[in-house]
Amino acid sequence: MNEEKIEFTIKWKGKSFPISFLSTSTVEELKEYLYIATKINPKHQKLLGLKSNKNKKITNNLALKDLKIPKSKKVMLMGTPEKIIQKVQEIPVDLPLIIDDLDFEYDNEEYKNIRTTELEKKLDSFVENLEINIINKPRAGKKLVVFDIDKTVFDMKGIGSSSLELTRPGLHPMLERIYPHYDIIFWSQTKWNWIEAKLFEMGVLSNPKFGVNFVLDITSMLKITSNYYKKRISKSMTKEEKEKLEKRKHWIKPLEIIWRRYPDFYNEKNTIHIDDLGRNFVLNPKNGLLIKQFIKKAGISQDKELFYLTEYLLYIADHYDDVRVLDHKHWKKEWTRINQSRFKN
Numbered sequence: 001m002n003e004e005k006i007e008f009t010i011k012w013k014g015k016s017f018p019i020s021f022l023s024t025s026t027v028e029e030l031k032e033y034l035y036i037a038t039k040i041n042p043k044h045q046k047l048l049g050l051k052s053n054k055n056k057k058i059t060n061n062l063a064l065k066d067l068k069i070p071k072s073k074k075v076m077l078m079g080t081p082e083k084i085i086q087k088v089q090e091i092p093v094d095l096p097l098i099i100d101d102l103d104f105e106y107d108n109e110e111y112k113n114i115r116t117t118e119l120e121k122k123l124d125s126f127v128e129n130l131e132i133n134i135i136n137k138p139r140a141g142k143k144l145v146v147f148d149i150d151k152t153v154f155d156m157k158g159i160g161s162s163s164l165e166l167t168r169p170g171l172h173p174m175l176e177r178i179y180p181h182y183d184i185i186f187w188s189q190t191k192w193n194w195i196e197a198k199l200f201e202m203g204v205l206s207n208p209k210f211g212v213n214f215v216l217d218i219t220s221m222l223k224i225t226s227n228y229y230k231k232r233i234s235k236s237m238t239k240e241e242k243e244k245l246e247k248r249k250h251w252i253k254p255l256e257i258i259w260r261r262y263p264d265f266y267n268e269k270n271t272i273h274i275d276d277l278g279r280n281f282v283l284n285p286k287n288g289l290l291i292k293q294f295i296k297k298a299g300i301s302q303d304k305e306l307f308y309l310t311e312y313l314l315y316i317a318d319h320y321d322d323v324r325v326l327d328h329k330h331w332k333k334e335w336t337r338i339n340q341s342r343f344k345n
């Protein structure tokens with residue numbers, strides 16, 4: 001007796017894979033076949049357009065006959081081959097000791113006298129009302145790194161690729177290596193559920209070699225008004241027009257809400273905040289480390305920022321009690337200088 005067959009085509013990166021499986025075969029078997037064909041680990045395979053007949057979740061032991069195959073008989077596969085994932089997370093052997101410093105300046109005048117009584121009050125109420133969901137308890141004697149997410153360790157806009165490909169190269173090895181010295185917090189200007197989804201997709205919450213202490217979202221950020229106007233003032237403007245001009249407003253990440261919440265663990269001496277936006281550091285400029293934006297282009301990224309950053313953070317952990325000794329705004333210059341004096345003789 002001939003058993004019924006299920007036939008459709010899987011499309012991946014312009015290639016077609018005709019599928020002809022017994023209807024009793026499982027999703028797991030399909031994924032294993034796709035692993036052989038594409039080298040994408042079954043865990044990282046995403047099949048777009050496949051649904052279950054009975055509104056059930058698609059699990060590995062579901063039979064193919066219980067799937068609703070699209071009318072077009074075409075199913076898109078998303079995912080990154082194992083080798084490429086390993087490649088982008090591999091530690092490069094040839095990190096140069098001198099790095100080009102392309103960081104930009106931001107203007108301190110714009111934020112002169114920014115600490116108004118109103119701002120102080122806002123901070124007080126933040127510290128009081130802030131809800132923090134601890135994932136891993138703060139550890140005594142550790143320094144703290146606060147990481148931004150978007151464009152610092154992740155680029156969400158690279159549509160069509162898997163999340164692992166959108167993760168900045170070196171993120172996992174960095175977190176694994178700094179974890180013995182630093183507690184780890186992520187702080188992003190989005191809502192909590194987005195942050196959680198991104199961290200989960202990057203595998204950051206499931207790596208057993210380090211732990212994230214907690215996560216802060218946009219509700220922990222403060223909006224400030226700077227001393228600069230949104231638009232340039234032109235000479236031809238009338239007095240009335242000038243009075244109507246709006247000053248630049250933006251969000252910032254005030255580290256002191258963390259320090260005041262956990263004074264036994266974190267303070268201005270032991271915290272480094274890594275972000276691609278300098279304006280987030282306004283209240284704590286000496287703790288801010290400006291990192292080059294991570295923008296994922298097609299193909300394997302050559303971005304090495306996190307590999308340099310790992311060495312820099314490990315050096316600080318080894319040499320300084322007070323992290324403010326170094327100028328993190330120009331951290332690449334600092335790292336070059338340190339290396340030059342270390343290897344002089």
Ligand SMILES: [Mg+2]
Pocket residue numbers: 148149150151152275276277
């Ligand atoms: Mg960012």
